[in-house]
Amino acid sequence: MPRLVRKNEHIYLSICRKPKRADFSDLNFVHNCLPDRDLSDISLKTSYLGRTERSPLFINALTGGTGLALRINASLADVARLTGLPMAVGSQMVALERSKAEASFKVVRRVNPDGTIWANIGSYASPGMVQKAVRMIRADGVQVHLNVPQELFMTEGDSRFRGMIERIRQITAGINVPVIAKEVGFGIAREQARVLIKSGVEAIDVGGRGGTNFPAIESMRSGKRISGGLEKWGIPTVISLIEVVDAAEGRVDIFASGGTYEALDIAKALSLGACAAGMAGYPLYMLLKKGKKALINKIRTIERDLRLVMMMAGASSIAELQQTPLVITGFTAEWMQRRGIDPSIYAERSML
Numbered sequence: 001m002p003r004l005v006r007k008n009e010h011i012y013l014s015i016c017r018k019p020k021r022a023d024f025s026d027l028n029f030v031h032n033c034l035p036d037r038d039l040s041d042i043s044l045k046t047s048y049l050g051r052t053e054r055s056p057l058f059i060n061a062l063t064g065g066t067g068l069a070l071r072i073n074a075s076l077a078d079v080a081r082l083t084g085l086p087m088a089v090g091s092q093m094v095a096l097e098r099s100k101a102e103a104s105f106k107v108v109r110r111v112n113p114d115g116t117i118w119a120n121i122g123s124y125a126s127p128g129m130v131q132k133a134v135r136m137i138r139a140d141g142v143q144v145h146l147n148v149p150q151e152l153f154m155t156e157g158d159s160r161f162r163g164m165i166e167r168i169r170q171i172t173a174g175i176n177v178p179v180i181a182k183e184v185g186f187g188i189a190r191e192q193a194r195v196l197i198k199s200g201v202e203a204i205d206v207g208g209r210g211g212t213n214f215p216a217i218e219s220m221r222s223g224k225r226i227s228g229g230l231e232k233w234g235i236p237t238v239i240s241l242i243e244v245v246d247a248a249e250g251r252v253d254i255f256a257s258g259g260t261y262e263a264l265d266i267a268k269a270l271s272l273g274a275c276a277a278g279m280a281g282y283p284l285y286m287l288l289k290k291g292k293k294a295l296i297n298k299i300r301t302i303e304r305d306l307r308l309v310m311m312m313a314g315a316s317s318i319a320e321l322q323q324t325p326l327v328i329t330g331f332t333a334e335w336m337q338r339r340g341i342d343p344s345i346y347a348e349r350s351m352l
């Protein structure tokens, strides 16, 4: 089945190289030489979608459907259980088409019965399909992925997207768990964030450009170069985050993702207003190249380093990190100005 072959190709091609990091270099914390607290006072707790999580990290949507995907999902679910991180499964469309594929998703709930787990489906799905995907893994929420460029770059991809906004509206109206709208590496702009919020989503995962690059993966699959200079299409993660924060005005929870797997970058994303940061390509790479133990150690290292950054920035909680000064320079500052967002609102804030 072509969809199953593609799933495995995506896995192998995305781990060819170490995943890229998004560029957070325009964002600068201001060192605080008088934090006046102990490292043990620093909390990574975060609250979103009506729950409190012990860490602002989560494992983002990756896979399902094949035998390889089942083994990967079982391992990732075990990592999520041992580290207490929420986890999203990959698109469940394959299991809605073939019930045999359900096992590769159900394994996630079996391995991690009490964890926070999110279902995943495309915006082409009907509310009935989404409900089935949610029930399949007793999901605590569902990600609806938005991946138009990926489909366009895929030789066998879709080219019909009419009605997607109305379908998202029907999904949010007809589902009894929170709906997270999510890009897959091309970012979300302020205008579309407003449409998504109006459509009833409870969270937006920006899925910006800078990490996993689907045009590059699709080009490797087809053996054809991306034409038209389109290989860099998309909104960088930092800029998408700034745009979505601006659009949301506190009405929805915001997740940073797209090349976010180093502590300093994640701390900057949280400081901008994200309540959590998702990682997909990187945990897959670590799991398949270095093993489960190395991935768990890396997650613990990110969390430890996050605490160090918070200490040095003078914040004991994520809420405080969102009140510490963040100086935005360069291309990001210029973009903000052109879009009517004042970078000094971040630079001039303080907890005093």
Ligand SMILES: Cc1cc2nc3c(=O)[nH]c(=O)nc-3n(C[C@H](O)[C@H](O)[C@H](O)COP(=O)(O)O)c2cc1C
Binding pocket: 010, 011, 014, 019, 060, 061, 062, 063, 089, 090, 091, 120, 143, 145, 182, 183, 184, 185, 207, 210, 211, 212, 257, 258, 259, 260, 278, 279, 280, 281, 282, 284
């Ligand atoms: C092998 C692979 C498969 C993916 N499959 C899905 C999917 O089924 N559904 C989805 O919403 N996102 C999928 N993604 C996208 C990720 O969830 C994420 O949005 C994207 O990779 C950007 O994050 P990253 O830079 O941390 O990888 C996939 C990513 C990879 C690497």
